[in-house]
Amino acid sequence: MIYTVTLNPSIDYIVHVDDLKIGEVNRMKKDLKLPGGKGINVSRILKRNKIENIALGFLGGFTGTFISDWLNHERIQQNFTQITSDTRINIKLKAKAETEINGLGPDISTKDIGDLKEKLSNISNDDIVVLSGSAPASLPNGFYQELVQLVKENKANFVIDTTGQDLMDALVHQPVLVKPNNHELAEAYHTTFNTVTDIIPFGKKLLKAGAQNAIISMAGDGALLFTKDGVYQSNVLKRPLKNSVGAGDSMIAGFIGAYSKNKDAVNAFKWGVACGSATAFSDDLAQADFIQELLAEVVIEKIAD
Structure with a gap:
């Protein structure tokens, strides 16, 4: 459950x-x-x-x-x-x-x-x-x-x-997933990011500190998934933006719902991107049929080991 x-x-x-x-x-x-x-x-x-x-x-x-x-x-x-x-x-x-x-x-x-x-x-x-x-x-x-x-x-x-010290203190206990955005990750490690490449070493730090998987959301640049098997990036789905509230929560729900079935983090990431995007393009949280529509458009690419 x-x-x-x-x-x-x-x-x-x-x-x-x-x-x-x-x-x-x-x-x-x-x-x-x-x-x-x-x-x-x-x-x-x-x-x-x-x-x-x-x-x-x-x-x-x-x-x-x-x-x-x-x-x-x-x-x-x-x-x-x-x-x-x-x-x-x-x-x-x-x-x-x-x-x-x-x-x-x-x-x-x-x-x-x-x-x-x-x-x-x-x-x-x-x-x-x-x-x-x-x-x-x-x-x-x-x-x-x-x-x-x-x-x-x-x-x-x-x-x-969550953010700040509560997030950092939890890493040692090996959470299945953490999901800071790029700004929160930069703040946690007292740095700044100018490119997607800049983010990769710090996403890996989350895993080294104990996280089993980490998603870094990057607004208009999509999202990154960090796992023990590599780093993956999603494409950016295109629709009119309607709602910024709940998109990150929807991404977590999509990921953890799929992950709970078969522990496939990359497939779970695909679901997370579809759910988060569907909510961003909806007035309220996304409906199931819209999630399914967007799921077919999600492309995940491995960008680093």
């Missing part, structure tokens, strides 16, 4: 206006409310690819109920820890420029933490846990490391999709 963990879910309130005027009354052209949070996005794409999974994390209040009801409608299994505070709301304001206002995370109690850890203690060596996204400020520093230790104690595999 694949489990996703979203420590700081949200309702993403997407608002479109023609011309934003600060300090004046603005009329929205259209709006959309969606369940948000990186792990939740992974769960939704896995389900659309007919990969069963269970969503874990913290939900609370009427906003948490909105997310739970949505996932129930999509028939996604869930076992969230119910908290007292309301789940946050993030505003995605789309005008001439895109602006985001992210809500504060809820208060998480010691009891809530214990409940989540108890649910994770039931996993086994056949399971994969996807740990992704930010953590509420109320959680202790290094909380991701506590979860990683719990996963490893139960001999399960894990994916970690």
Whole structure:
């Protein structure tokens, strides 16, 4: 079974206006409310690819109920820890420029933490846990490391999709996949990249530090996959860009869903590129038929040993 963990879910309130005027009354052209949070996005794409999974994390209040009801409608299994505070709301304001206002995370109690850890203690060596996204400020520093230790104690595999020290500290525990973008990778190693070739030594460093596989997304330049067998690059699929939210999460879902079946990292990468691209070209997360359409267009080339 694949489990996703979203420590700081949200309702993403997407608002479109023609011309934003600060300090004046603005009329929205259209709006959309969606369940948000990186792990939740992974769960939704896995389900659309007919990969069963269970969503874990913290939900609370009427906003948490909105997310739970949505996932129930999509028939996604869930076992969230119910908290007292309301789940946050993030505003995605789309005008001439895109602006985001992210809500504060809820208060998480010691009891809530214990409940989540108890649910994770039931996993086994056949399971994969996807740990992704930010953590509420109320959680202790290094909380991701506590979860990683719990996963490893139960001999399960894990994916970690976060940044900074939480990512670097997790590498020694051999995650199945990490997925920083090129800017996050450069920041992690205090460097800059000017070409795709510049990235290769640092992607390999992720493997040397312990990652089993690493995907480096590069926006308009496609993505790179690093495995023990070599370095691979995807082509760039062409459609009008509609949505930057959730594309990276969709890539993780595509990869880990395929990888869980046969451990073929290159084929899983192909699925990841198709899912991530399909979401980037959609108003919400990608639908299964569009993913299949794009899958036929993905070309993976080995560029280094």
